[in-house]
Amino acid sequence: xxxLCGSPISNYYxxxxxxxxxxxxxxxxxxxxxxxxxxxxxxxxxxxxxxxIRTPQGGLCESQAIMEYIEAAYPNPPLxxxxxxxxxxxxxxxxxxxxxxxxxxxxxxxxAFFGGTVSESSQARVRKQLExxxxxxxxxxxxxxxxxxxxxxxxxxxxxxxxxxxGMATKAIYGEDMLLAAGVDYKTYVKFVGERATARKVVxxxxxxxxxx
Ligand SMILES: N[C@@H](CCC(=O)N[C@@H](CS)C(=O)NCC(=O)O)C(=O)O
Numbered sequence: 001x002x003x004l005c006g007s008p009i010s011n012y013y014x015x016x017x018x019x020x021x022x023x024x025x026x027x028x029x030x031x032x033x034x035x036x037x038x039x040x041x042x043x044x045x046x047x048x049x050x051x052x053i054r055t056p057q058g059g060l061c062e063s064q065a066i067m068e069y070i071e072a073a074y075p076n077p078p079l080x081x082x083x084x085x086x087x088x089x090x091x092x093x094x095x096x097x098x099x100x101x102x103x104x105x106x107x108x109x110x111x112a113f114f115g116g117t118v119s120e121s122s123q124a125r126v127r128k129q130l131e132x133x134x135x136x137x138x139x140x141x142x143x144x145x146x147x148x149x150x151x152x153x154x155x156x157x158x159x160x161x162x163x164x165x166x167g168m169a170t171k172a173i174y175g176e177d178m179l180l181a182a183g184v185d186y187k188t189y190v191k192f193v194g195e196r197a198t199a200r201k202v203v204x205x206x207x208x209x210x211x212x213x
Pocket of ligand 1: 010011012034035047048049050051061062063064098
């Protein structure tokens with residue numbers, strides 16, 4: 001049995017959780033806070049980031065490494081196309097979502113979500129980077145109706161949990177949702193994917209956990 005460790009308020013935790021549920025993999029959840037100094041946690045996730053999983057063979061961190069493990073260990077139903085090029089295009093899109101959008105906008109979270117402040121120079125730097133990266137993402141994303149095309153893939157596990165954060169954080173800091181402003185209609189997409197039972201469970205668990213913190 002797999003154990004998914006972290007918190008249901010984390011977008012990367014929910015990326016993996018959505019994939020596990022889509023694949024009907026049996027797993028249990030264990031609440032582990034970020035920035036743990038616990039030796040066992042650091043053994044599985046040396047940067048103390050969440051999520052990480054515990055497998056019968058040992059621990060594993062980094063959400064995309066976990067996604068690849070799950071895909072290989074539980075191939076059905078697949079969340080990557082069989083065709084190597086199509087599968088690589090899904091991975092490419094995940095890189096844009098996780099690295100070029102979410103990781104960039106993350107610098108705004110202290111002020112957007114946690115009552116802190118982000119310097120004006122940092123705000124300006126992030127905005128410039130995001131303008132470029134959102135335009136690039138727009139060239140790749142399909143919304144047809146899923147982010148990579150006509151089937152639900154790993155990229156949807158990332159998009160469903162990351163795109164709303166990009167929208168909310170930019171709206172909070174700059175007064176405009178930079179995705180919508182660039183013509184990326186992720187809201188229709190999130191509503192569509194949000195109708196899946198698996199996505200509903202992710203959202204319900206996130207809301208329940210958010211009211212506890
Ligand atoms: N690249 C990592 C990112 C995970 C990540 O940043 N998780 C956040 C929570 S959403 C975290 O653990 N933050 C605390 C920290 O970075 O110390 C992944 O894909 O798993």
